[in-house]
Amino acid sequence: MRRRWPALLGVALAPVALSGCIQVASLGSDLVACSEGDDGTPANGVVLMAQSVPTATWIPCLEGMPVGWHFADMEARSGSASFWLDSDRHGIHALEVRLTGSCDTAGASKIPSDRPDMDRMERVTQVTPLFVGSRYYLFEGGCVTVLFSISGEDRSEPLAVATQGIGAVPRDDLRELVREESGGRLELDP
Numbered sequence: 124m125r126r127r128w129p130a131l132l133g134v135a136l137a138p139v140a141l142s143g144c145i146q147v148a149s150l151g152s153d154l155v156a157c158s159e160g161d162d163g164t165p166a167n168g169v170v171l172m173a174q175s176v177p178t179a180t181w182i183p184c185l186e187g188m189p190v191g192w193h194f195a196d197m198e199a200r201s202g203s204a205s206f207w208l209d210s211d212r213h214g215i216h217a218l219e220v221r222l223t224g225s226c227d228t229a230g231a232s233k234i235p236s237d238r239p240d241m242d243r244m245e246r247v248t249q250v251t252p253l254f255v256g257s258r259y260y261l262f263e264g265g266c267v268t269v270l271f272s273i274s275g276e277d278r279s280e281p282l283a284v285a286t287q288g289i290g291a292v293p294r295d296d297l298r299e300l301v302r303e304e305s306g307g308r309l310e311l312d313p
Contacts (some may be wrong), residue, residue, distance in 0.1 A: 218270075
């Protein structure tokens with residue numbers, strides 16, 4: 124069964140081209156899924172994020188949702204895009220994933236990266252009563268910042284579990300996908 128991908132892609136790209144800023148209503152985690160359907164195509168929100176930060180060689184997405192975590196919302200505008208997750212045990216807006224062209228990592232410590240082709244840095248600013256901080260993934264042309272503010276008894280484990288569900292797709296793959304799915308009519312980076 125052929126998906127409605129090209130039509131939906133046009134709908135997703137039009138607001139960015141016309142307004143430069145869009146607030147997307149909460150449509151569920153499939154909006155920013157790394158792959159959806161049988162063909163494994165990234166979701167339209169991922170394409171919208173790529174359009175927002177044209178220098179980024181990697182685009183964040185969700186590979187899966189841990190139990191108790193829920194996609195809350197997404198926002199994309201010229202120069203940045205983000206989505207956030209709520210947790211039924213660890214708070215509303217407990218995790219935000221933000222894509223930008225660069226980021227300020229002052230005060231962050233470099234730690235071994237869990238993602239190929241990305242450097243990782245982390246800065247914890249508060250440990251009680253909330254576990255608050257930023258995790259940065261730096262790569263050519265961009266930065267993914269994972270902002271966390273986690274409540275509850277055990278705070279570092281939920282952060283580890285939640286961030287395991289965050290993935291990234293290469294911009295080159297998205298570029299080819301947009302071209303292929305639109306029959307050559309659309310380009311990710313016109």
